[in-house]
Amino acid sequence: MLTGQSFEHRKDWIRDRLHLLGACFAVAIHAYAVMSNHLHVVLQIDAAVSAAWNDEEVASRWIRLFPPREDTDEARDVKRQVLLADPARLALVRDRLGDLSWFMRCLAEPIARRANREDQCAGRFWEGRFRCQVLCDERALLAAMAYVDLNPIRAGVVERLDVPTHTSANERIDLARSGLSPGVVLYPVAGVLPVSLSLSTADYLQILDWTGRALAPGKRGRIDGQAPAILSVVDKDAQRWTMRVRGYSGGWARAVGCAQDLVDLAGRIGQRWLQGVRLAWMLS
Known part of the structure; x- marks a missing residue:
């Protein structure tokens, strides 16, 4: 650490904020x-x-x-009643709770303000807009999930x-480990959308463990022999x-997907092709 100060606690801020946003936005x-x-x-x-949420649910979220x-409870109730009495504002809020840009804004801005208060400074905390x-x-x-979950391993953390x-x-x-994770299907870690994936949590973690080893075959301790059987699914x-x-x-x-999906998406947005089409053909 160049400054002699640890900022690891800010990772907790971001993780906790993600869970709050998952409970409020129409996301998984x-x-x-x-x-x-x-x-x-x-x-x-x-x-x-x-x-599809009713007005009370939108206001509460x-x-x-x-x-x-x-x-306070009283102040929250007053603010809720004011919002419920304003249909135009309520409609705008409803749209925002289903909007990716507003999700990222509600993630980034509070973290930036909190960090600036802690540092007693002003200015930008995040480098720029999300991609x-x-x-x-x-x-x-599933491949995106694996790539993201393996970030600390690939970075050597x-x-x-x-x-x-x-x-x-x-x-x-x-x-x-706590016995709280449902074993039949792989649910999101946060969010309100009623979605699940076709793997179990145990299957996903098994694939993830093997993938982490396979993507760094030159490093001792990361090589596994056979790929798990579930990977064939x-x-x-x-x-x-x-x-x-x-x-x-x-x-x-x-975009990421099969070659035809990328070709179709390019056509819908008025482009001749998208980067990744060649890789998608290789993987078809």
Whole structure:
């Protein structure tokens, strides 16, 4: 540490904020990794869900995000009643609770203000606006989750998945050890969308452990022999899977999926092609 001061506690701020946003926005947070100088989040957002919420639910969720300055039950109730009496404002808030840009804004701004108060300074905390990729299918989603969860291992911060880190993988491991994690399907680590993936938590962690070793074959202790059998459910073979995960470090760009999905998406947004189509053809 150049300054002699640790800022690790700020990772807790970000993790806790992600869980609060997951409880308020129409999202499912599938994976996250809070690193020393950047953040990865894999999420699904559905504006149709927030559009179906009743007025009281919308107001309550918004006030959880933006409580009154004097945060008492009485003050919250007053703010709720004011919002409920303003249909135009309520409609705007409803739209925001299903909007990715507002999700990221509600993540970044409070963290920046809190860090600035702690440092007694003003100015920008985050480098700039977020970048995002469209994940076209479940396999792309699982590969993105693996890439994100393995960030600390690839960066050399830890060597094993079960070492405490600010990642969704570590959160899943803790829940599994406590017996609180459902074993049948893989649910998001946070969020309100009623979604799940086709793997179990144990299957995902097994694939993740093997992938972490396979992506760094030159480092002692990271090489596993055979790929887990469950991996054949996700991809055609282990080599394709590792190429798919590794592609998030530069092979994929605006979207991830099969070649036809990328071709179709390029057409919808008026482009001739998207970066990653060649990789997608290789993996088909």
